[in-house]
Amino acid sequence: MELFNLNHVSFSFPNTDQHVLKDISLSVNEGEFLVMGGASGSGKTTLLKLLKRELTPTGKLEGEIFYKGKSISEWEERQMVKQVGYVFQDPDNQIIMDEVMQEIVFGLENLGYSTFEMRKRVAEMVHFFGVEDLLNAKPSELSGGQKQLLNLLSVLLMKPRVLLLDEPTSQLDPVAAKELVLMLERLNKETGMTIVLVEHRLEELYAVADRIVLMESGEVRYEGDSRQVIGELYADRATQFFPYLPTFARLYMEFEQKPIIAAIPLTVKECKQWIGREERETMPVEAQSNQLKEQWILEMNDVFFQYQKKAPFVLKRFTLRIPKGQFFAMVGGNGSGKTTALRASLGSIKPQRGKVRLNGQDMKKMKDSEWLGKIAYLPQNPRTYFVQQTIEEEMQNVGERLKLSNVTERMHHLLEAFGISHLRTRHPYDCSGGEVQKAALACILLGEPEMLFIDEPTKGMDPVSKQHLGELLYSLQQSGLTIFMVTHDIGFAASYAERCAMMFDGEIAADGTPDELFKGNYFYTTAINRATRETKQPEVLTYEEAVATWAVRESI
Amino acid sequence: MGNGIQAIHPFVMFFYYMCLGFFAMFFNHPIFLLAGCLALIAVNLSHDGGQAMKQWAPLMVTMTALIIVINPLINSRGMHVWFDFFGKQVTFEAMLYGVVTAMSLLMILLLFVSLNSVLNGNKLLYIFARILPRTAFLIMMSIRFVPLLKRRLTEIQDVQRLKGMTMTQGTLSERAKSGMSMLQVLLSWSLEEAVETADSMKARGYGSGTRRPYIPYRMTKSDRRWLSYLLVAFVMCGTGGFMGYGKIVIYPELGLLHLSSLDWFVFACGMAVALFPLFVEGREQLKWNYSI
Incomplete structure (x- = not known):
């Protein structure tokens, strides 16, 4: 009916x-x-x-x-x-x-x-x-x-x-x-x-x-x-919709010589059956510890934090070091303390014990004005950033605050680079979620920060905008920006981050490259990784990785 | 819900507190008030071992002491002069009046401390929902916004601080200016989000006709029994009060402090009301320990 x-x-x-x-x-x-x-x-x-x-x-x-x-x-x-x-x-x-x-x-x-x-x-x-x-x-x-x-x-x-x-x-x-x-x-x-x-x-x-x-x-x-x-x-060949398809289906359509519509795999189980099982010895991963004396931009040592005197500790012996120029992503479930860790590293909350150092300086002893413009923070809801009526005014205001020269020129450059020049006279509330995010990013990059903190940037984003954002962040990192991102989007972290860490129960449980960290997990991994484990094809984390590494590639 | 006093119907409890308020303000015999205060302290102890009372203790002690000391110093009415204090006569009447006022106030404070832990949040609102349904609903919704706004404000502060806008550093006018800007952001953001809240209300039929509130509390048999018990005790105590028992004359000259047998009867009725939570808790304890 x-x-x-x-x-x-x-x-x-x-x-x-x-x-x-x-x-x-x-x-x-x-x-x-x-x-x-x-x-x-x-x-x-x-x-x-x-x-x-x-x-x-x-x-x-x-x-x-x-x-x-x-x-x-x-x-x-x-x-x-x-x-x-x-x-x-x-x-x-x-x-x-x-x-x-x-x-x-x-x-x-x-x-x-x-x-x-x-x-x-x-x-x-x-x-x-x-x-x-x-x-x-x-x-x-x-x-x-x-x-x-x-x-x-x-x-x-x-x-x-x-x-x-x-x-x-x-x-x-x-x-x-x-x-x-x-x-x-x-x-x-x-x-x-x-x-x-x-x-x-x-x-x-x-x-x-x-x-x-x-x-x-x-x-x-x-x-x-x-x-x-x-x-x-x-x-x-409606490529604009491809990002909306399940990764298994995409791989099937790309790699199968004669794809049959009724046999398109939609679940991990079906995908495994299609690739064919192959028992393989799983090697416990040894993370390569890079003990090189790198220049740490952010150091957090044995940080303890609780919100109230009698409340349990949200951060327990939390230790984290991020070298200059790295794109670091931290994943973890709700309530694992990710956001608290981020706030502690920003200096928004003062840890009860432990030290947070930015560029070797103790954050507790620094005044707010000392790090102004050096670190930038893109919040989960970028609308909280805007005080002025239009994006352009906001950028001018930021320039004045940081006493920057050639604000207008830099502003044009950034707006151009992010492809949002047409929005400059708009009120931030009249833009879509992705647009506001880009605008906020443009504003905070105006001061040429050394380090960028991002909280859950992909929340509520469609796959195409996600891809744009990922590429944007990647190019920023390439130009020398250190990025610290907190997210629960594992696919996103696996595709763009250089180093990932998993947070659990107030501390970092594991830390390594996306490959080391996510391959072999049951839940904290991408669906495609679950589907390709112990199969005839190499284990992969993302669609792009599969396209690059899988052997037989017959185009349809 | 909970056990003992927490399980009693809110309306019964509300009636109890109203009776006690009457008791505190109507009687002025020091023995009555002292007993009332002690009874309420015991009631508070039975709630949470006196945790809530402890927080209020400094205020209560200072207030009581101040009233007792200051009243005789500024007021010299009365016939029984004690001594001269810098040319002012300190009378026994003024002293006693101070004690009575202080105890009466103390009793009301203790009453509210107890009320706060027994008729918390929704129970109180439920009582008002009967009388003022719309207002109660509005209050309920507003309470919901408090944690929401608080969380949003922290978020805004985190972001704006890194832009150099803070309320913890700088001159007063700078701070005020940043504070205002942040509130402005909070307001426009919240208004935007509230549109969805309004949609959610509409989607669930708000305003589609008469609303029938959900009644979470049921008047049980024992609730009714307790209520009639309180009612009887209160009526007797109130009638006695109107007939002049339990009261003394302080000004212009102190009357007799002696208590007649009828006075003692009114006193007993008053205590029967005041100690009601202890009876409830005690009964529960007995049932726990001695029932088969």
Whole structure:
């Protein structure tokens, strides 16, 4: 049965001629797991919001949207609220109340259910989710993954027929993201709930989805069964979509002499079967300790830190040395203390014990003004950087603060290099996430810092922008900048960083090149690494590595 | 929820604190007030071993001492003169009045310390949700924003500090200026994010009709029993109070401090109210230790 039916739908925001959605015809069937992908700004989110009547953005809508055969606007308000559930991208923003219990019953309260009915539903769903211990917690004490699970739970309590999710995993670490996807898969399989999911990280979703929809500049470009879409993409050589494909599928299509659509591997298991197993002696890795007396730019020795007197230590005997000119990445799960370590190295928090040295100088003894301009910090949310009205004013302001000469010239140069000159008169809030990030990066590089600190730069980014950012950072490193990045995106760290470290329980558990660190792990590695382990082909971490090292390369 | 006093219905507890407030402000016999203070100290001890009380102790002690000392020094009403203090007569009445006022205030402070640990956050809000549902909802939402804004502000401070904008160094006007800029960033960022919060509310049907609040607490049989117990004790104690028992005349001349048998009855009723949490806890303890 058709649940949603979009009939030649076009949409444009007020005061613009540009259509965000162009003539879209699409249907969503009952019980289907539909995954939508595409670059940022391709209209995915707008399309999803059109399906949820309460969230329909203001603008001009042409064409018609039917829900169960009746136009969406003809339905009674409360019916639509109940039947269509919506989960947002940011785990924090959608939480309204100050207590988990109050939060999950919020929707039920609004719909006027009796306390009896609320209790019944809560008891059932909370048990299904296994989150009994969270009921009396405060939302601010939960981790990102728990928050997103809570949001999903509070929507599910209204017993929706269809669940719409807008990039629900983009703010989560890989383990939490996987958990959420598994929960969705379970809901779909066990309760037959219809799910429409918009996502950037599509890798594991191809195996779960019944149907894939790929969008580009407001149009549906490809639509159909996962394997069929992959086949069509390769037949058309639609390279702009290749980064959205699972790495296994890409390798299969590239390396297989006669690829068969039905045999495209979508999971680690299928990929291993395709390459062919080969038992190989796994050698425990000996990390090459580079004890060379290099010039350390950042040194952290036996740093201990706790947020409160009686709270447990977040950093325990944390030791880290970064030589000049290195691109260093630190990975680790939520709550492993990565961000705290970064803040300690920036001097934002003062460790209880241990020393942080920057260029050989003790940070505790330095004044803020002494390191001004020498170190730069690109925060997780680059919007926090901007105080002025436009990007250009911000850069001028930075120049004044650091008393730089030839600001205008350098500014032009940087904006040109980052390809954002057209945005200079815009307000930072009017730019997309990737654009703001580039603008902030341009601002902080104005002072020619020696070292750059980055916190989770790839959060919520589509694969293409991620690639651009990686290349940009790589070229900065090549020109002599030292980079310290904190991330949970292992693929990104493996592709661009020179040295990686894994953080666990307040200290660095392992430290080495990406190859040494990630190859052979179960979870802290890329999917392609899991698939290529103990196979006839050499073990690889990234798609690029496979293309470079694998033996038989027959082009299709 | 919890055990003992934490498991009692918030409304019963709220009634208890209202009774005690009345007790503290209505009676002025020193014996009554002293007993009230001691009872509340015992109640506080039963909550958390006096942890919360310890934090307030310095304030309470100084306040009590100050009132007791200052009142007789600035007020010389009364007939029983004690001694002359730099030409001012220090009377026994003023002294006693100071003691009574101090104890009455101390009792209210102790009451709030206890209230804070028993009717924390949502329980109190739940009581007000009955009377002022919209206000209670608004307060709930605002409380939610506190940790959120705090976290965002730290984030902004981290970033801006490296740009040379800080509130810890520089002249006062510089600091104020940086502080304002940071608040401005916080405000515009939060407003932007709040749009999604509003969307989330709409998506879950806020404003689609009458709201029926979820009632997390159930009035159990024992809650009802305790409530009627408190009610009876309070009515007797209150009637006694209105008839003039438990009160003394201080100004212009000190009356009799002697307590009649009816006074003692009112006193007993008052104690029955004040010690109610101890009875609840004690009953629980007995059940734990001696039930089969």
